[in-house]
Amino acid sequence: MKLVGSDQLVSEKFRPLLILIAIFVFAFSIAFLQGDNPTNEKDIEKAPESDPLDRINPDRIKTIVDPYQTYSFDDLEKDLKKLDKQYQGLLEVKNIGESVTGKELYAVRLGNEEDNILIEGSHHGREWLSTNLIMTKIDRYAYAYVTGEKIGEYNVREILDEVGIWFVPMVNPDGVTLNQKGKEGIPEEYCEQVKEHNVRWAKDDFYLWKANINGVDLNRQYPADWEESDCIGTRYAMNYKGEEPLSEPESQAMYDFTKQIEPLTAASYHTRGQVIFWYYHNKHLERDRAIGEQLSEMTGYQLYPPRSDYKGANFNDWFIQEFDRPAYIFELVPFTGREDTQDLDYMEVEWKNNKEVGLFLSKIANEKLK
Structure with a gap:
């Protein structure tokens, strides 16, 4: 045992x-x-999210966008990636849809998300200088936001913390690409139809092309008296409104996005004429005219007088009708008599004319439109 x-x-x-x-x-x-x-x-x-400003060293950032070039969709994508990386969450870069050929439609936000305004450009292919200007705004506004610098008389950070800006720099990337690169820049299956819909005397040159790749003018696509709008009745390089409102993916994307963010006001950039359009049966006529007069003084552009018989179906017409808020179309570059004149010659002066516009509209939105 x-x-x-x-x-x-x-x-x-x-x-x-x-x-x-x-x-x-x-x-x-x-x-x-x-x-x-x-x-x-x-x-x-x-844990609360850290402030993006705490992660950015102002001494190590730089301006990125070069607007003094034929600014393509590829340039836009490359610059947005660089901006997104440099500003580490300060900018919101968002995909709001796709073009007919599958190019992404980008929106970029700087500042307050809840209260915002909208600035968009390149609804029309040949008017891509508007993208140059808008991308310059994004770049310079973000730089000034971080460094604490002013643009003109405006403190960028103070203003955009109250009312931010959503930018859509290129609504019509297919039309822009066709205008800049011709048929070599687009998928082969679209080459015959764009040639058929082009201005006859232009042949294989698309310097007059405004429409999307389907031959539909995106800025004649919005449901503001669309049925009565006086546009041509066939697919073409410009001014064809489509078979119905919002028939094109680009205009539908802009419509949906704008309804989603509900901007306090909107600004659209086009070319040409150095004028400002603002009237579409505005209910707050004196308020909207007064803002337009200040914009006219700021840019040096003529404020276009009201036309009661106007029937447009463009984005700004719809915006005014839908939201009962002001919207302004800025036509860059003076009339020169030739649409193929190099608009880039005017980029420097147009930046000076328009560099404060977004900040002014954000400030006005905070004071009068909330």
């Missing part, structure tokens, strides 16, 4: 208690370590 010593008896007697103590100590250690671990899921849920 095997004898068991007293020490062994004591050990066996208290073994269950020792096991419980060991389990308790182990569990307490794990809980303690998790409590100090910054990747604990509960802690992540509770």
Whole structure:
């Protein structure tokens, strides 16, 4: 018979208690370590998001966009990636849809998300200088926001913290690409139809092309008296309103996005004429005219007088009708008599004319349109 010593008896007697103590100590250690671990899921849920400004060194940022070039859709995508990386969450870059050929339609926000205004350009293919200008605004406004600099008399950060800006720099990337690169820049399956719909005397030159790749003028597509609008009745390089409102993916994307963000006001950039259009049966006529007069003084553009018989179906007409808020069309570049004249010659002066427009409209929206 095997004898068991007293020490062994004591050990066996208290073994269950020792096991419980060991389990308790182990569990307490794990809980303690998790409590100090910054990747604990509960802690992540509770921790507030850091301010993007805390992650950006103002001394290490630079301006990115070069607007003094034929600015393509590829340039836009490359610059948006650089801007997004440099500003580490300060900018929101969003895909709001796709063009007929599958190019992404981008929107970019700087500043307050809840209260905002909208600035868009390149509804028309040949009017891509508007993209140059809008991308310059995004670039320079973001730079000034971080560095604390002013643009003109406006403190960028103070203004945009109250009312932010959504930018859609290129509504019609297919039309822009066709205008800039010709048939070599578009998918082969669209080459015959764009040639058929082009201005006859232009042949294989698309310098007059305004429409999307389907031959539909995107800025004649919006449901503001669309049925009565006086547009041509066949697919063409310009001024064909389509078979129904919002038949094209680009105009539908702009419509849906604008309804989603509900801007306090909107600004659209086009070419040519250096005038400002603003009237579409505005209910707040004097208010909207007064803002237009200030914009006219700021840019040096003529404020176009009201036309009660006007039937447009363009984006701004619809915006005014839908939201009962003001919207302004800025026509860049003076009339020169030739649409193929290099608009880039005017880029420097048009930046000077328009660099404060977005900030002014954000400030006005905060003071009068909320």
